[in-house]
Amino acid sequence: MTMSPAPPAGPARTNGHVSHWYAADGLPAPRPALDGDLDVDVALVGGGYTALWTAYYLKKAEPALRIAVLEKEFAGFGASGRNGGWLTAALPGQFRRYAAAHGRPAAVAMQRAMFATVDEVVAVAAEEGIEADVRKDGELHVAVGAVQEQRMLAHLPELREEGWGEEDMLRLGPGELADRVRVAGARGALWTPHCARIHPARLVRGLAATVERLGVTVHEGTEVLDIRPGAAVCRGGTVSARHVLRATEGFTAGLRGQRRTWVPMNSSMIVTAPLDRAVRDEIGWHGAEVLGDGAHAYCYAQRTADDRIAIGGRGVPYRFGSHVDSRGETHTSTQRQLAELLGRLFPAAAGAPIDHAWSGVLGVPRDWCATVQYDPATGLGAAGGYVGHGVATANLAGRTLRDLVLGRDTELTRLPWVGRKVRGWEPEPLRWLGIRGLYVAYRAADRRESGGLGRTSLIAHAADLLGGR
Template identity: 70%
Template sequence: MSSTSLATSPTFVNGDVSFWFREVGVPTHRPALPGDVDVDVALVGGGYTALWTAYYLKQAQPDLRIAILEKEFAGFGASGRNGGWLSAEPPGQMRRYAKAHGQEAAIAMQREMFSSVDEVIQVAAEEGIEADIQKDGLLHVATNAAQERRLRERLPSLRAEGWGEDDLIELDRDQLAERVRVAGARGAQWSPHCARIQPAKLVRGLADVVERMGVAVYEGTEVTEIHPRRAVTVHGTVKATYVIRCLEGFTAGLRGHRRVWLPMNSSMIVTEPLPASGWEEIGWRGAELIGDEAHSYCYIQRTTGGRIAIGGRGIPYMFGSHVDQRGETKTATQLQLQTILRQHFPATEGVAIDHTWSGVLGVPRDWCATVHLNERTGLGWAGGYVGHGVTTANLAGRTLRDLILRQHTDLTRLPWVDRTVRGWEPEPLRWLGVRSLYVAYRAADRHENSGLRHTSVIARAADIISGR
């Protein structure tokens, strides 16, 4: 099979939410909102952020009346479509937090991210949520000279942001090969603060847990408008002391929010199970997560079923902040991901693609996640995770708990609380800008793959323009 043609299995599926939900089954919808109701907290959206917030609020104050309002079903969005990285990244946000709030604030935020990885693992164990969790860490792999140089040059700033000697370890080519053999790899950095998960199992398990705790989870209930103390849905109005927006990449679909966060498209493919000979050649015996250092970036996991799931940016943005809710992926994007897969792991050359899907993540204009609560209006939000929401949503849930309960804690003093940023540019500037930037990043990758020994000036210019 050639990487220039798409190799699909007889059972190939495009879209249908995700492979993760294909494994566990798309759930039957819970009942919709029955009409107008009054609650203490209304959570708009049924993903990780809303579920974790509900979980921690109910733990702290069991008599709270909490309603989750979800257009489709819990986990339909990014929570059930992501790459399965429970990771403590991204470091780039910490640099911006440090610039605005000081180095100590950024270090505190980073340490909380480390702790949040273990918090998710602990809660899953305590609540009996089986989500294929295995904490073998994260490998950032350099496959050309420019990428290798970036890894090394970034290390001092990461140390300053709270990444200690045990938090980030440099690996040479041979040390990396002892964990996994990536074709053309020159070295890597390994962090223990990352675990492999099966996203749909985690989000379904968490939804079941909060429902048992007494949280009302209304599915098939689209929220069309949010106002102080109320959320308007297609089935009635929910009055609440607090209305918390937890829509992440779907925020742009809410009336009046089209320019708040950009819905960035990300796509994935997953292979058929690899034969034993393929795994022997790759040498990937653990559950480390793998990311490369390309500007266009990819994220990879080995599933419990012996498959490889790999994701990256295909067509990153649709005009007018529209999204394809069914998650179908264009052939060109599937080919792009298949090519990266074959390049990194030549042993997959004869292995077919079994499923492909897409989803959207929320991107603020400054690429930094935020948590906010306005006591006067009762309106709040959390999100803008820029693709690192599996862990960050847990930290957001605990932070929102403290803000809603009016507790002044270390979490409510973190630098992302009440962070404000301007909205994205109006169309067509938004579409032209995003599409042009990703054309530039791909050109920079080609430039660096041709033998350049330092980061391409194209990528440096794109970073400045994008605000990354």
């Protein structure tokens, strides 16, 4: 007798409250807010990975520099403490744009720099004693069904052109994939070693503590109202600095004059309660590989160090006017969609209790490409627009900003994302209609493909063109 799959679990026990990653250790004790004017050499606006890595590398290079990090909430409040825990070298969709603007060798150099960045983060975490559940078992892109398999096979030669060698990307057949993890309906996968699973909040907390030990001042509860040459104007005072670097990622639209620079796009996650041994054995996911699928509205997942499955994807992708819900609450329908997806990929986990649901925002430029910018004449700089791949990319940005601020001409400062500028997003309501329509189209394409279409849906091709992806 064939048993019916278990129904999806009910709503999460906890919704919002930043993220599950803070549940075990609690929120960090607040650091002092800025209280009066301050004079430093470098002011960093934002308290996530980008700002903290930049502060770390600047202080290591020039210990005498006076550096202040200015954060509206607390260090790690944004995407740095809410992401899926993928320390990945992937630059999805960006290679072609970098190559078109600067040539293939420059784009390949960018990809190779990302490979090295994964190892850099792992090494620094070990050197500085940052305990963040770091485990480098690689990344699996799983093809679920025939159409995703077609796309996977078509993509492999493209990856070779982009600088991924045989040692960087391995094709796995269904049996080889099942030896690592059993995914229902999987036709195979691409595996790369250039990825590590991390605990996001522990990484950002450890990094914040590290830069403080080095002498960096971190001001929390400090809202920056305006950025101008030589100053960051805050609610509690003005910070004068020769170098003012913006590292606000998904919260950039809230700054004066930045409404259309990068849109804050939402991503949502759920995490199960710890799975019992029978379920774990049925799934067979005993390593720490992170896992994503080949859908247009793709998912991302990890098996946590305490045997949960954390899985995420797009819920409500964008709020009108670039507004942000900083509480991170996730709509019940999005929780249900993610729980259903969990059950489709891992039937043994269907019905598993959902401990926590949360959401966060990531910064998306109009061309979907990350950038690092610095103007030596004004001392103003910025980095971000990581399009959901900022855990590793923020480290590369921090090292690049270090070299730009210090006036160095290095391989990093010659990478094709340095100085990249694109037009802003369309005004409302075109922005809202376009982004919401994009993800409606992707979900429709996924439904048609899973329903037996037999090829990539034309809807998805049209959405890619209209979205500029």
